Amino acid sequence: MAPGLVDLAVNVRRQPMPQWLAGPIQATLTELAAYPSDTAATAAVAARHGRDPAEVLLTAGAAQAFVLIAQTLRDARRPVVVHPQFTEPEAALRNAGHRVERVLLREADGFRLDPELVPADADLVFVGNPTNPTSVLHPAADVAALARPGRVLVVDEAFADTTYRAGVSGEPESLAARRDLPGLLVLRSLTKTWGLAGLRIGYALGPAELLARLATAQPLWAVATPALAAATACASPVAVAAERRIAAELAAERDHLVERLSGVPDVTVAGRPASAFVAVRLAGADQVRLELRKRGYAVRRGDTFPGLGADWLRIAVRDTATTDAFVATLTDVLKERQ
Template sequence: MDCFVRQEVLAGRPARHGGLDYARLRQEGVSPEEVLDFSVSTNPFPPCPEIAEAVAGAALTRYPDSTSGELRSSLAELHGVPPESVLVTNGLAQAIFLCAFAFADRGKTVLITSPTFGEYRSASEFAGADVLDVPAREKDGFAFPLLGLEGRVRTVRHSLVWVCSPNNPTGILPSKEELLRLLSACDDQGTLLVLDEAYVNFAPPGSSALPLLRPGLLLLRSMTKDYGLTGLRLGYVLGDPRHVGLLASLQPPWSVNACAQAAGRAALRARGYYEAQWAGIRKLAAGLALDLAEAGFPPLPSAGNFLLFRAGDVEKLQAFLWERRILVRDCSSFGLSGFVRVGVKSGEENRRLVECLAQYRKEAS
């Protein structure tokens, strides 16, 4: 007998992401350690030693604090907000789905810009909402489409607007003035702006919209990316206590495990260690951009820890690089056919990528 299935589940389209395909690795007999994975954009450097100690000391025989109380208090102190304005989540993906199911619904519409992270559309559609797209144009360097967004918001009342800052995969960083204008339009229409700042710590200092925080704005942050905690999954939301409380009521209990909470607290205590890493990554990104251009693959300017460039026949390039155990992100799922995105890694790893790309260009010509 067929059971009832929510129609959005039947019609939903899960977002595509970068990262290792473990089934493929097993099939080809390749160890994950053999692959240089440029398809993801996370902190490539080792966590501070205190994190391993904290994880090892986490209590495994009892349920974790379902509210992540200590970590939430530490994050509140870091950002100068009350603890009620913070919700700790199992990675940023959980935060995105919580926002979609709390503030979007059947018969409602949400706005996204494209190209951008696919989870905003996927989560909104699973929640039943219609998704309207305001595209950034390649001929304008994929500049933030403020006028299109502002016009849409003032024309029709939307449930929420998703913005990624810096944007994945283009690296575009909306200015404070642009965000203020968009916030003003959203406030006038009673529309919630959800600003994903997953990569903001890799952008120039002062890039965060935290000073703009108000009831109509939710900020999403990724400790997974900032602190290199990819295997633990850790994110958080900053916003008005009422909105944060609604998200908390929807969050499954014990979403954030004891190891992740302990690692998060240790990472915040070692903030200086990571600020030095972020500064180093910004320098590596600038150097990689120059080297890619010299190799014949000039990237777009980026405020993130990733670079986007035209690659022509992406399938052919991916096959060439995979023979050398290098993985890059095909951006066709972003609607960018012929483009590749690469995350910034260590200097030696970046040089290996550039050498292989130069060799590919030479053989192709």
């Protein structure tokens, strides 16, 4: 992104790193002569989600897990990706030689998942929850309905830690702790809330035998020592409590963004946003995006996401002052185009 732009395109939180996270990462800089050991980090992640350590596979970012799945499950006969969706799962499948089918969710339904749209004989299914770029949070029951014997169900929960619901103590609609669903793989990322995109740390949760199979395609020492320290720290009770507070603050800021956007003529907010971004439809969005850039704002184009198109933009949630200034600029741009 060009310097000087207000970044509403990237979904990574950019607040100062807390000391409980920065300290352990910095401490590893004196230990880099030793090869990484993922034992402690794996145990910490497992404890957070109430799982056995054998049901956790640490990865160099959640994106690496997409590649491992695509490369390892080459015997999948009918892979299906539910769209609109993060584009990397489909790219990883195609790069591994899979023929991918798409299930397109409908704007008229608020981009909410309909399990009946997924072919019954699909044996490898990818779905995001909450979904990037629509920010829709699917009911856990609907996602769980996709699980069945003979199918690997991959649920990308990279943004699950950004979700919040009043009266719910944990992450609403998450399947991360579910051990009763056959073939369920839940992918998680530490990139978003804690601003660790450059460190590359994520993990997969699922049946031990399936994770062992994925691990065979993983390079030796795939996760670096500083990233392992981050995984351990972010699985701690202190981190989880902080994460919930941040998610609650984000929910208020998101509600403010949605309210302001809803007041802009000819702008439609997709579904019911539940994450750190919202998707909007407006005529000529591709040109509006370029004009916003000239005026200092970077937003994410929507035409690269199957099921959306050139009339869509994705806008990251920021503080209310930034939102107000952005919406005022967007309103001016749209008025000038009339």
